[in-house]
Amino acid sequence: MLTGENIVQLVSGLLHWAYAQAGISSLAGVIDPIISAVVMFGFIAVFVMFLVWMERKVSAHMQSRIGPNRVGPLGLLQTVADAIKLTIKEDVKPVNRDKVPYFIAPIVAFVATFMGMVVIPFDKGVVVQDLNVGILYIIAITGFTVIAILTAGWSSNNKYALLGGFRSAAQIISYEVSLVLSVVPIIMITGTLSLSGIVEYQKQAGYWFILPQIVAFLIFITSATAEANRAPFDIPEAESELIGGFHTEYSGVKFAMFFLGEYIAVVVSSAVAVTLFLGGWLPLPYLDFLHIPGFVWFLAKLLLVIYLIMAFRWTFPRLRVDQLMDFGWKVLIPISIINILATAVVWFCLYGKGAQ
Amino acid sequence: MLEQYGYVLVFLLAGIFFILMAFITGWVFSPNGLLGLRYKYKKEILEDTYECGVETQGTSWFRFNISFYLYALLFVIFDIETVFLYPWAVSFKKLGVFGFVEMVVFIAILLVGFAYAWKKEALKWE
Numbered sequence: 411m412l413t414g415e416n417i418v419q420l421v422s423g424l425l426h427w428a429y430a431q432a433g434i435s436s437l438a439g440v441i442d443p444i445i446s447a448v449v450m451f452g453f454i455a456v457f458v459m460f461l462v463w464m465e466r467k468v469s470a471h472m473q474s475r476i477g478p479n480r481v482g483p484l485g486l487l488q489t490v491a492d493a494i495k496l497t498i499k500e501d502v503k504p505v506n507r508d509k510v511p512y513f514i515a516p517i518v519a520f521v522a523t524f525m526g527m528v529v530i531p532f533d534k535g536v537v538v539q540d541l542n543v544g545i546l547y548i549i550a551i552t553g554f555t556v557i558a559i560l561t562a563g564w565s566s567n568n569k570y571a572l573l574g575g576f577r578s579a580a581q582i583i584s585y586e587v588s589l590v591l592s593v594v595p596i597i598m599i600t601g602t603l604s605l606s607g608i609v610e611y612q613k614q615a616g617y618w619f620i621l622p623q624i625v626a627f628l629i630f631i632t633s634a635t636a637e638a639n640r641a642p643f644d645i646p647e648a649e650s651e652l653i654g655g656f657h658t659e660y661s662g663v664k665f666a667m668f669f670l671g672e673y674i675a676v677v678v679s680s681a682v683a684v685t686l687f688l689g690g691w692l693p694l695p696y697l698d699f700l701h702i703p704g705f706v707w708f709l710a711k712l713l714l715v716i717y718l719i720m721a722f723r724w725t726f727p728r729l730r731v732d733q734l735m736d737f738g739w740k741v742l743i744p745i746s747i748i749n750i751l752a753t754a755v756v757w758f759c760l761y762g763k764g765a766q
Numbered sequence: 767m768l769e770q771y772g773y774v775l776v777f778l779l780a781g782i783f784f785i786l787m788a789f790i791t792g793w794v795f796s797p798n799g800l801l802g803l804r805y806k807y808k809k810e811i812l813e814d815t816y817e818c819g820v821e822t823q824g825t826s827w828f829r830f831n832i833s834f835y836l837y838a839l840l841f842v843i844f845d846i847e848t849v850f851l852y853p854w855a856v857s858f859k860k861l862g863v864f865g866f867v868e869m870v871v872f873i874a875i876l877l878v879g880f881a882y883a884w885k886k887e888a889l890k891w892e
C-alpha cells in the first residue's frame with residue numbers, strides 16, 4: 411500500500427544501495443541531510459510557485475476577474491515567468507546603504523523560515539528530523555525573521571524602509587507572544603513538544619484539537635497571519651503609506667528572497683496549524699476506509715488553511731497601527747492567558763487532580 | 767540525539783548556499799552583470815535613496831517613537847514568561863493541582879505588571 415512511510419523506506423533503501431554501489435557508505439551520514447535539504451528546497455520552491463498562482467486565482471475569483479490565463483495551461487507558468495523576470499532584473503543598490511547588513515538581510519529572511527521545514531511531519535515517519543522540542547524549535551527559528559526585517563529596514567538608509575522595519579518589528583514581537591501562548595494548552599493536554607507526538611495523541615484521543623481548542627486555533631491563525639506580515643496586518647508594507655515598507659530599496663533577486671521567505675512563513679505556520687489543530691496526516695473521521703495516503707490528507711488540509719489566510723487578505727480592510735497593537739496586546743494576549751487557565755481548570759474537573 | 771541537530775545545521779548551510787546561488791544567477795544575467803545587457807546610466811540618479819522623486823532631506827537614520835522601546839520591554843517580559851510556561855505545560859499532568867496553583871501565582875504577578883503598564887498607557891500608540 412502506498413503510504414508516506416513506505417515511500418521513505420523505498421527512497422532511503424535506494425539511496426543506501428546507491429551509496430554501497432559507489433563505495434561511500436562511510437559518508438552516508440553526511441549525504442543524507444544534504445539530500446533531504448535539496449529535496450525540501452525543491453518541494454518548497456515548486457509549492458511556493460503554486461501558491462503564488464493560487465493566490466492570484468483566489469483574488470481574481472473574489473474580485474470577479476479571471477486572473478492569469480496566458481502563460482501555460484490556466485496560467486500555471488505565470489509564476490515561473492515572474493521568477494525568471496525577477497532573476498534577470500537589474501539589482502539596483504542604493505549608494506548610501508550599509509553594505510554588509512543590506513546583503514545579509516534577504517539571506518536571513520529566507521534561511522530562518524526555510525529551517526522551520528525541518529520538523530514539519532508530512533506523514534507518519536515522513537519528516538526530516540522529528541526533534542523532541544519541535545514546537546519550541548519552530549517558534550525560535552521563525553522568530554529570526556524579525557531580525558531580517560529590522561536589518562533590511564535599517565541598512566537601506568531610506569525613511570520608508572526604516573519606518574516599515576520598525577513597525578514590522580513591533581508588530582511581529584507583539585503577535586509572537588499570543589502565538590506562543592496559544593500553543594500552550596495543546597502542550598498541556600498532550601505533554602509533548604514533538605509535532606509527530608501531538609498528531610499521535612490526536613489519533614489515540616479520537617478527536618482533533620480544533621474541537622476543544624477552537625479559541626486557541628483562532629488566536630493562532632490570527633497571530634500567524636500577523637507574523638507573516640500578510641493583510642489585514644500588512645502595515646509594514648502598506649503601499650499607500652510606506653511605498654514598499656522594509657523592502658523599498660530591494661530589487662531583483664534580493665526582493666524575490668523576501669517574497670519567498672514570506673510565502674514559506676505562511677506555509678510553515680499553516681503546517682503547524684494543521685499539525686496542532688487539524689490532525690496532521692490523519693484522515694477525516696469515517697473516511698479512513700478510503701486508504702488515501704497520509705501526505706495527501708496533510709497537503710489537502712494545508713491548502714485549506716492557506717486558502718483561509720488568502721481569503722483573509724481579500725475580505726478584511728487593513729488595520730491602523732494603533733488598532734493593530736491594541737488588538738494584539740489588549741485582546742489576544744488576555745484571551746490566550748485565560749484560555750490556558752480555563753484549559754487547566756476544565757482538565758482538573760474532567761479527570762480529577764490526580765497525577766497520571 | 768545530537769545528530770538530529772546536524773540536519774538543522776545542514777539546512778542552515780544549504781539555505782545560505784541556495785541563496786548565494788540565486789544571487790550569482792541574478793548577477794550573471796542582470797543588466798550590466800556578467801552576461802547581461804550593457805547600458806549607460808547616471809549612477810548618482812539611479813542609485814540614490816528613493817524618496818518619491820525628490821532629493822533626500824537629511825539622514826534617514828532618524829530618532830523614532832519611544833513606544834517601540836516600551837513594546838520591546840513588554841515583549842521581553844512576556845517572552846520570558848512563555849519560556850517558563852513551556853516546561854510547566856509539558857509536565858502539567860504530572861505536577862497536578864499544586865503545579866497549577868504555583869503557575870497561577872506566577873502569571874498573576876506578571877498580570878499585575880501588565881495591568882500597571884496598561885493603566886500607565888504604555889500600550890497606547892501615539
